[in-house]
Amino acid sequence: MEQIFKRTHMCGVLNENNIDEQVVINGWIQKRRNLGGLIFCDVRDKTGIVQVVFNDQIPQELFEKADRLRSEYVVGIKGTVKERESKNPDLPTGSIEIFADDLMIYSAADTPPIYIKDDDNVDDNLRLKYRYLDLRKHQMQQNLTFRHNLTKLARDYFDSQGFTEVETPMLIKSTPEGARDYLVPSRVNPGAFYALPQSPQMFKQLLMVAGTDRYMQIVKCFRDEDLRADRQPEFTQIDLEMSFVDQDDVIAVQEGFLKKVFKDLMNIELDTPFPRIPYDEAMERYGSDKPDTRFGFELKKLNDLVTSCDFKVFTDALAAGGDVRGICIDGGAASYTRKKIDKLTEAVKSYGAKGMVWIKVEDDKISSSVNKFFSPEALREIADVFDAKAGDLILIVSDKKQVVFDSLGFLRRHIAGELGLLDDNKYQLLWVVDFPLFEYDEETGEYHAKHHPFTSPNPEDLEFLESDPGRVKAQAYDIVLNGVELGGGSIRIHDRALQERMFGVLGLSPQEIDEKFGFLVEAFKYGAPPHGGLAYGLDRLVMLLTHQSSIREVIAFPKNQAAQCMVSEAPGCVDQEQLDELGIAVTAAKEEEAHQ
């Protein structure tokens, strides 16, 4: 007996060219209407929807079977494609319909708890609990397909460039720095733990030492971090490393990749090379190391102009070594009432700013929140720094340099969003380069590696490594799309003497070096090639290119904000026996709760 109707076409591909063809489709009933002697069904698969008609020419039994169909029943249908009388121009298949002459019901379905339509504004946790229904939505299947096409393209491209995909281990050693590790207790080695990798960093460098030459991997990584922002406990990287290369080589390969992504998947021709902006310039001009250059509002430094003004907030900031900087919102004066400006002032406080000064340039006058302290001429002088014209709004923050950058960097992008200037269909790709090698910790007076301790300094800064670490730039680079970091990497140190100098600046003891990086340092003794690489955040990349609002929209089964899988109800309780075998016990105060 026939168990399956063998499909001839996917639902969404049928059109005028198929008229009069005998076809077989398989799919889900999107909806069903019985108009007396005619039953209309919309049948859906991942490619789209097609209309099926059961009319009175078919056997009574078949008509009655069709009448039993309900939403989300799974069916096979044989029939003939016919031109539709009342065409639906909104549907790719809208000019045809299938006159059914056979029907197989594979599964009945209860009424689904969420509707299968893209704009269903259902609660997020409900969507995640019934993810297998949520994923039936056309947009969600499109997202999964786009992700598949992107990873396929990545593998094809890097393969063509001589990269070998190599799997690195998932059960590795926990390293006491970076983000928090997920731990895995070992049963065979009681009391010991594996960690899940935060990235394959050390293993990919080992592969270069091993002579693999060019490595790539699309790989799950894990960070046990707070999930406030749009983060997931497990996320995916496109991870790359190359031997015998400098920064230009790595960048050129990546530009080839991104150019192909945009061309093949979105039919957009990108110009290469992408602009490169040194870190310092990015901060000075955009207040951000991932500048969005789709719009202006560039930062200007006002220190010299206000150095001897009467406004104590400015002069105090300068005296403490800080900065006074501002941005000019072209034509923003009208859009920003006092009330809306107050909201902005409130918002910058989360970046550490204590306040914000505004200046509105009008046709005949210039007004400001600091009218009392500045003459109209002085305000005009400030406005001239921005080439401000009537109707413009200037916002100024004074504080420590980083606070000023963070606040203004936030403001320019936030306001651009409010003014509708963030054009989703404009793609501004750029490299941020020349990152500082170190971060200075004001509290401890120590230097930390900004990227990681294997990042190579710029050769021309080598002489300052010990004498002035703060001025040493790194051979590190981030790729930025529309103000979002897509990925980053660096040229690594492969020279043992330089590596030791680096550890010296970081103040690491031999024991610390051994604990944290022992096996990599050991490996470098036996001949390490010059090498460097990069990793992309795949989830974020797919999210941006599909114009989704969250990485959860491009992950099949994401965790919720409490790091739970709503489908399988993970994490869950485990048997005492399992814990005993692992030689661990639960001590958490909330254990009782968790068991309820």
Added chain:
Amino acid sequence: MEQIFKRTHMCGVLNENNIDEQVVINGWIQKRRNLGGLIFCDVRDKTGIVQVVFNDQIPQELFEKADRLRSEYVVGIKGTVKERESKNPDLPTGSIEIFADDLMIYSAADTPPIYIKDDDNVDDNLRLKYRYLDLRKHQMQQNLTFRHNLTKLARDYFDSQGFTEVETPMLIKSTPEGARDYLVPSRVNPGAFYALPQSPQMFKQLLMVAGTDRYMQIVKCFRDEDLRADRQPEFTQIDLEMSFVDQDDVIAVQEGFLKKVFKDLMNIELDTPFPRIPYDEAMERYGSDKPDTRFGFELKKLNDLVTSCDFKVFTDALAAGGDVRGICIDGGAASYTRKKIDKLTEAVKSYGAKGMVWIKVEDDKISSSVNKFFSPEALREIADVFDAKAGDLILIVSDKKQVVFDSLGFLRRHIAGELGLLDDNKYQLLWVVDFPLFEYDEETGEYHAKHHPFTSPNPEDLEFLESDPGRVKAQAYDIVLNGVELGGGSIRIHDRALQERMFGVLGLSPQEIDEKFGFLVEAFKYGAPPHGGLAYGLDRLVMLLTHQSSIREVIAFPKNQAAQCMVSEAPGCVDQEQLDELGIAVTAAKEEEAHQ
């Protein structure tokens, strides 16, 4: 300053066609000889080795630099390709050499603790500790490359067949059956644990319910099992699932895949369709559900012949419901002395057999370990069952059916190995089909699912599901290559009523069903398509096709037999702080040891 010599060629590709070309290579010094005025270096990269000559025409400084080179130094070399006077036909590059005119030493190297050559018989743990050196061996890089090519081909092929690669989660719920789970304590949900997936089984079925239609993933899976056999705690599957298919559809797609693997990667043309052998026949003929059909030695049943013989061992076995079966080793009589036969007898004991009977057919007589109990005519009658001729050796085991199958299945393959009949270059692919749906547990008198409880019964056996579960066959199939299972799968149950009958036979309570399979059963309520799939063990597949002896040879960084990563020394101790955050404590008695 030039930091890197930009490579023009990989070392292994240079040949006569490059003569007189200026080339730049990068690589490792394999060896260096100073013959007075000439220094010869073998330079190695992943593609091979090329000879480089520094002669007395180059500046003194450069010559002295070359003289400082030692094994495993990393270098860049510029030079001119010249025809070699004394050609080395064993080396692909053996007819040329490079006359160097510039040298850059990227890294010096200490004397490596293991030699970089394929046949280096070094201790396994040392190889694993210095894996980055072990991987420099040509064979190891070839293994990684083959693995890359195979996964690339798999993705290309399944993409062309409409499969979407979808990532399923790594942090899932622990299910209290199957192999032992690796657990991951949750910090955000104290007292609760994730498990690492043993396979994406339930998620891939959910993807079918979600309408993904055809899913594939090359994915890490985890089993915390004993590692005696050639197993790894983490291993990789090529995982597949298809909607609206029957068994023939799944098998056809796989045959297309395997045909392409052999054609594209090994230039071997496989005939399709592959033979299909029902499980019962495989056991009867080969004593194994993964038969190696490269050689004969098929099992024959002797029950009828010996039913009233004087040999109590046979008649007792029959009386207890067991079997008497044997195999005939063509021309094996001479190869197997008493002593060697005793060894075989010893070996089958690990399969539960209490002994083994042998018969040697000679020109003029027939001898046997059971001469006392059988007349020469009776022995001849047995020999005739096998069409035995002079020089043949017959081996007979009597016991419970499974013991007989296991013992003889082992013997035929073991002896074929000893006799050199396991031809590595012969590839016998076949499907084993019609597996029993259930396994009967003699101790408890219960039936268990042989594959898993979602495996669909053969439609024609449905009527016996409750009345005679033992005779019900499954729509399950294994793909077998030369006696090794490469993968297996099944058509799944998608019908709720059938699923409930299945749970009934398995004696599962509603609570057990809910705990173990709750979310999948729930999902099936909302319209499940008919679906089925398969998973390959990637490590094993690559191992077989590269003729390696262990899956460790085809994994970049495998664990050792104590589940340790010798490179990174995982698993290791973690900080008390980390445990406190997770709300767990170590109770293992060996904790102290682990900390030492």
